Amino acid sequence: MTQSRGQLAVIATPIGNLGDLSPRAAEWLQKADILACEDTRMTRKLLTLTGLRTSAKFMPYHDHNGKTMRPKLIDAMASGKLVALVSDAGTPLVSDPGYKLVAACHDADIPVTAIPGPSAVLASLAAAGLPSDRFLFAGFVPHGQKAARTAFTEFADLNVTSIWFESPRRLGATLQIMIEIFGDRMAVVARELTKLHENFHRDTLASLAEFYAQALPPKGEIVILVSGIIKDEEEFDAATLTAMLRAEMQATSLRDAVQTVTQISGQPRKMIYSLAIDLDKKN
Template structure:
């Protein structure tokens, strides 16, 4: 018997031609295609000129748990099950978590066909630091929960990516201004890879004004991390400690600045040390 497996396939965000060669092969050869929307996967296959030879079943948030047992049985029987969402990578704010974890717990093979992701695509075009980032899924719907969630990002130093409904984007950005301040940098990415793709960059206040009259399309928001601000008094104390141990003031200032995120320039710290001595 051929060993079964679960394949996780990333699908195009908007342009069918962004589909990988491996995804095209998998669509045409998988025994079962577990799709978030069966209609959309058929439209994709038609655009790619692929005939879906396998059985197509729906797997979305409301029915995923009930679908898992039968799909595990298919894999145990030797079937290749291809999991796809409407766009991007399954499980990233899309169905698939229950199926993947069930396969892992059952020690069934799980493999991934990498490809498009709205998260990394938005991060790439936002023009904000991308060396460290976090993904927050969809912003909470209700204002009280959304403001609590935003407060949790107030001290986040990493760039943050999240999704938002176009209907709630204006409210979300206004809440972000209230909680995070008007000057935090961000980018709103709309309809990524599609015909009407748009990336609007600016401060939260500027973006809130831009979105006030309404926005259409799929939305990804990229929020800059907070820039830490070091306490000058503690830095002066650290410099004086190093000087007391035998280091020159200039060298001590350079060492403290290099080791401290959000520190002032070496000249500014040097001047602060001199002022502290009267």
């Protein structure tokens, strides 16, 4: 097919399972004139493992060189070259700098197409068992407790499932901060997505934090999903919560009652626990 002008293809690549590389993505990786890669070594490895051959020129494109590389890539496409943009894994532009290249293409009237495929965000959401009708991807959890608290606070009052990337070694500490900001909501820790040891740990934030505070840091990439605030949260005033606790404490322990009411109301566990203690003293 004769190409009168260049084009940019944003290509999704496997996040763990090589079988997830689509035929269309494979076709583009082989026919592109230039492969703009987050890490050229990772892209070469992908081509080797999948048995794909290409005569394309490999060009690194990432946070640190984007300003320099964008004009070169734009010039190449303006002269008729086909450029494929790939990240190390998953869909480009999801937590990487590719959007600036896409924007530059639109500004230069260069066609852009997407080759959809693997995404850690959508894969984790699909198997998490949390509300998926409304969700927001928040990117990587910021380093530092103050920055993390600020980021979580932006999402705490939203009725959407929030999705976060995190490193294994910081998982326990991050879950503790999430409890403080979100309250004890349902959440999921997803790891090793699409790989042999893929795992979805679904529980309340309190239970997850307790588990990962005692366990060794898990292996593999981590995605944390947190359910949104309950729509009818304003109905759970102190009197209502106390009544709910009283009913639960007649049949279960104080600790179990607190956990149940926290899950149902979506209110902070610390507040529920304080109400339960007051109620227990009166009884």
